[in-house]
Amino acid sequence: MSLAEREPAPTPAAARRQALPRSLWIGAALSVVFVAAAALSFIWTPYPVDGMDIPARLQPPSWAHPLGTDHFGRDILSMIMVGARTSIAVALLAVGIGMVVGVPLGLAAAARKGGFLDEIIMRANDLIFAFPAIVIAILITAVFGASAVNAIIAIGIFNIPVFARLTRGGALSLWQREFILAARVAGKSATRISAEHILPNVANLLIVQGTIQFSLGILAEAGLSYVGLGAQPPTPSWGRMLADAQTMVSLAPHVALIPGLAIVLTVLGLNLMGDGLRDLLDPKVRKART
Amino acid sequence: MLRYTLKRMASLAVSLAVASLVIFLVVEVAPGDPAAFMLGINAQPETVAALRAELGLDVPKWQRYLDWVGGMLTGDFGTSYTYRTPVADMIADRLQVSLPLALYALALSTLLAFPAGIYAAARRGKAGDLAVMGATQLGVAVPNFWFAMMLVLLFSINLGWFSAGGFPGWEEGLWAGMKALTLPAIALALPQAAILARVMRSSLIDILGEDFMRTARAKGLTRRQALWRHGVRNALIPVLTIIGLQFAFLLAGAIIIEQVFYLPGLGRLIFQSISARDLIVVESVVMLLVFAVIVVNFLVDLAYAAVDPRLRSRT
Numbered sequence: 001m002s003l004a005e006r007e008p009a010p011t012p013a014a015a016r017r018q019a020l021p022r023s024l025w026i027g028a029a030l031s032v033v034f035v036a037a038a039a040l041s042f043i044w045t046p047y048p049v050d051g052m053d054i055p056a057r058l059q060p061p062s063w064a065h066p067l068g069t070d071h072f073g074r075d076i077l078s079m080i081m082v083g084a085r086t087s088i089a090v091a092l093l094a095v096g097i098g099m100v101v102g103v104p105l106g107l108a109a110a111a112r113k114g115g116f117l118d119e120i121i122m123r124a125n126d127l128i129f130a131f132p133a134i135v136i137a138i139l140i141t142a143v144f145g146a147s148a149v150n151a152i153i154a155i156g157i158f159n160i161p162v163f164a165r166l167t168r169g170g171a172l173s174l175w176q177r178e179f180i181l182a183a184r185v186a187g188k189s190a191t192r193i194s195a196e197h198i199l200p201n202v203a204n205l206l207i208v209q210g211t212i213q214f215s216l217g218i219l220a221e222a223g224l225s226y227v228g229l230g231a232q233p234p235t236p237s238w239g240r241m242l243a244d245a246q247t248m249v250s251l252a253p254h255v256a257l258i259p260g261l262a263i264v265l266t267v268l269g270l271n272l273m274g275d276g277l278r279d280l281l282d283p284k285v286r287k288a289r290t
Numbered sequence: 291m292l293r294y295t296l297k298r299m300a301s302l303a304v305s306l307a308v309a310s311l312v313i314f315l316v317v318e319v320a321p322g323d324p325a326a327f328m329l330g331i332n333a334q335p336e337t338v339a340a341l342r343a344e345l346g347l348d349v350p351k352w353q354r355y356l357d358w359v360g361g362m363l364t365g366d367f368g369t370s371y372t373y374r375t376p377v378a379d380m381i382a383d384r385l386q387v388s389l390p391l392a393l394y395a396l397a398l399s400t401l402l403a404f405p406a407g408i409y410a411a412a413r414r415g416k417a418g419d420l421a422v423m424g425a426t427q428l429g430v431a432v433p434n435f436w437f438a439m440m441l442v443l444l445f446s447i448n449l450g451w452f453s454a455g456g457f458p459g460w461e462e463g464l465w466a467g468m469k470a471l472t473l474p475a476i477a478l479a480l481p482q483a484a485i486l487a488r489v490m491r492s493s494l495i496d497i498l499g500e501d502f503m504r505t506a507r508a509k510g511l512t513r514r515q516a517l518w519r520h521g522v523r524n525a526l527i528p529v530l531t532i533i534g535l536q537f538a539f540l541l542a543g544a545i546i547i548e549q550v551f552y553l554p555g556l557g558r559l560i561f562q563s564i565s566a567r568d569l570i571v572v573e574s575v576v577m578l579l580v581f582a583v584i585v586v587n588f589l590v591d592l593a594y595a596a597v598d599p600r601l602r603s604r605t
Contacts, residue, residue: 126305130305131309131580131583132539132542135579138545139313139316139317139572140316219431219433227545227561242435249442249443257440259436260432263431264428265431268427271431
């Protein structure tokens with residue numbers, strides 16, 4: 001290779017940009033595997049998910065059962081696939097609640113910065129931050145009983161201040177910009193400006209944070225169903241599988257190992273994807289966050 | 291500083307009042323009457339009424355709220371519906387497990403995260419940094435209760451170094467108690483350590499780019515001296531904030547970890563109370579956890595303002 005052909009040494013920024021797609025790709029690939037497994041489980045699983053086969057219980061992985069069987073002889077691969085569905089549904093809906101409630105609140109707070117509404121919204125946010133997701137879940141469960149829906153609500157409530165703060169922070173820096181001033185001069189109302197100009201410009205931030213909250217939601221769902229506050233039997237969920245596996249762990253370690261690995265890989269995939277997306281979609285916006 | 295402190299204290303009081311009101315209202319809408327639940331479906335209406343009076347359920351709601359809050363201010367959390375013992379005693383009993391567990395985990399997480407974060411920042415972009423960052427990426431993805439189960443599998447079942455669960459009580463001696471809390475504390479500390487190491491690293495990297503770091507090198511300090519005398523010290527401020535926040539979440543996170551190790555802490559208390567519909571206990575434990583979060587945040591804010599006067603003008 002001649003000297004002229006050699007590429008210039010990448011600047012740190014360029015090197016970072018080149019390294020990005022890798023974490024993004026690995027993350028996206030892991031996430032797609034689990035979404036695909038969940039989608040596939042609607043039409044096909046290797047075995048019926050509630051198909052008990054007591055003589056074949058606690059079998060280690062084999063050709064017949066690639067991930068082994070649990071204490072009722074149920075096929076673990078099938079349960080993991082259907083469990084992915086539960087995890088994804090709970091985490092996705094919880095992110096949805098957080099965004100649908102939090103984003104408009106954040107936009108409204110930023111539109112009237114320092115106003116009464118802003119003050120109320122930010123104080124309410126601080127208050128919700130004082131309730132860890134597990135505590136919200138405990139309160140809701142104590143009152144209404146345990147279910148997947150209540151887990152969604154608990155995690156969703158926990159997500160609201162996250163999105164409200166993020167939106168407010170992003171929107172506040174945008175309100176200083178000239179194009180917003182131009183829109184105001186043109187006579188647009190604060191609501192219209194928020195919807196037409198602010199929202200599209202904070203969308204990147206929301207997508208990145210959404211990915212992260214989605215992965216946190218999967219962790220939270222697993223934790224809640226592990227302690228019995230989430231999806232109830234017979235709905236398979238990874239957290240419940242781990243709770244069932246606990247007494248079995250010395251007899252058949254794979255029963256505890258596999259659902260845990262499923263959680264780790266999914267969360268890892270989503271986090272890597274979130275990191276990759278953040279670096280990909282405008283590093284400038286990241287700095288604008290307050 | 292005094293003005294700032296008073297202002298923050300006022301907002302602390304408001305937060306606590308609103309939080310207690312929210313908790314009370316949520317629990318109040320619970321369907322079912324605890325007295326009727328305790329006596330079963332065949333109970334006579336008079337018996338239920340008598341029990342309601344005994345439990346203090348027959349007075350108006352606002353008065354019960356005031357009694358509850360007033361009681362908590364004086365250390366009287368009411369009487370458990372099922373055990374008929376003071377809730378304050380039950381909580382104090384369980385805190386003997388949960389509080390040391392949270393502190394132990396906090397200490398472990400700090401001991402792990404500081405060297406890892408400082409090392410990664412000092413070797414930014416090199417193999418050591420990438421290894422630490424990879425490990426933290428994994429650390430935040432691992433559910434702590436699953437990690438706990440794996441620790442039990444390895445250290446209790448296969449190696450037999452620790453018991454798989456239970457708590458002997460502090461009367462058995464400090465060593466026995468600490469030993470029983472070691473695996474739970476490690477499990478609780480790991481994801482927190484991963485987060486903390488990341489904060490430590492990015493905070494230190496920011497500081498290393500400051501002019502005063504160049505000045506420190508220019509006046510003849512070695513790289514290592516500059517890092518420790520000027521870098522780490524300044525980087526600690528944001529890290530301490532995160533540690534404060536983490537303590538409250540460790541206390542809440544202990545609820546789940548206690549289930550893995552069958553520890554008689556606040557978590558067990560709260561789940562027993564939920565299944566027994568002992569709502570006054572649920573209410574009080576939740577209030578205590580929220581109180582811990584709010585007060586720790588308040589103390590962190592104050593400590594922050596004491597160190598950095600610029601923050602006092604902000605609310």
